[in-house]
Amino acid sequence: MPALLIALAFLGAWELYTVLSDLDEFVLPPPSAVARSLAEDRGLLAENFATTALEMLAGLGVALVLGVALTTLLHLSARARRGVYPLLIGTQVIPIVLVAPLLVAWFGFGTGPKLAIVAVVCFFPIVVPTLDALERIDPDRLKLLRTLGASRWQVLRFAEAPSALPALFTGARLAVAIAAIAAVLAEYSGSEKGLGRLVLQSIPQLETARAYAAIVVLMTFTLALYTGLTALERRLLPWAVAPPKGPSA
Numbered sequence: 001m002p003a004l005l006i007a008l009a010f011l012g013a014w015e016l017y018t019v020l021s022d023l024d025e026f027v028l029p030p031p032s033a034v035a036r037s038l039a040e041d042r043g044l045l046a047e048n049f050a051t052t053a054l055e056m057l058a059g060l061g062v063a064l065v066l067g068v069a070l071t072t073l074l075h076l077s078a079r080a081r082r083g084v085y086p087l088l089i090g091t092q093v094i095p096i097v098l099v100a101p102l103l104v105a106w107f108g109f110g111t112g113p114k115l116a117i118v119a120v121v122c123f124f125p126i127v128v129p130t131l132d133a134l135e136r137i138d139p140d141r142l143k144l145l146r147t148l149g150a151s152r153w154q155v156l157r158f159a160e161a162p163s164a165l166p167a168l169f170t171g172a173r174l175a176v177a178i179a180a181i182a183a184v185l186a187e188y189s190g191s192e193k194g195l196g197r198l199v200l201q202s203i204p205q206l207e208t209a210r211a212y213a214a215i216v217v218l219m220t221f222t223l224a225l226y227t228g229l230t231a232l233e234r235r236l237l238p239w240a241v242a243p244p245k246g247p248s249a
């Protein structure tokens with residue numbers, strides 16, 4: 001409710017400002033114009049949303065699978081960690097705004113390069129917190145398992161992996177938050193469809209309300225993904241998200 005009240009207050013202030021300042025709608029459309037565009041352009045928005053949603057979901061899936069695999073390798077092999085981890089950090093220094101047009105020019109205007117861009121951007125936030133969590137396992141638990149004769153893979157399965165799952169979910173939520181930005185940036189670099197492409201086309205056509213409507217659709221989808229991941233974490237890892245109990249009476 002507090003978040004809803006803040007959002008309603010913001011929208012009301014926005015609507016009031018556009019009325020009192022007498023701004024043209026193509027400069028700053030009021031929320032009512034955006035809502036009207038959501039209704040009138042729903043077919044166009046839905047068509048372009050399907051493309052962007054596919055890019056985000058597929059890119060996140062690829063980043064998650066490759067991220068877990070690489071994290072496991074880096075955790076199990078000190079040699080791989082020394083050789084690969086600095087390169088992984090180095091990839092984040094390269095501005096994605098420069099790489100995106102190159103990938104589009106190389107692979108074409110289909111879904112492939114957009115998926116790759118989303119996966120590259122979302123990869124790092126998944127790997128780093130998960131790897132850090134694997135390195136911070138309670139040493140007493142590891143010592144107990146080894147005393148009981150557990151193999152290296154059993155230690156990973158029964159102690160390290162469960163303890164790192166909360167960090168994995170945290171990384172996935174961070175990746176969701178930036179996946180939308182990556183998808184829009186990829187579509188800006190060259191695309192036939194997508195919400196980013198729709199925004200890029202709508203502004204020169206003075207359809208600013210439509211551009212804002214596309215942003216609302218993208219924001220709503222991103223919030224739904226984030227909320228869904230949070231609910232899934234609470235369902236699968238109740239022990240990790242339960243609030244701490246106070247002192248008993």
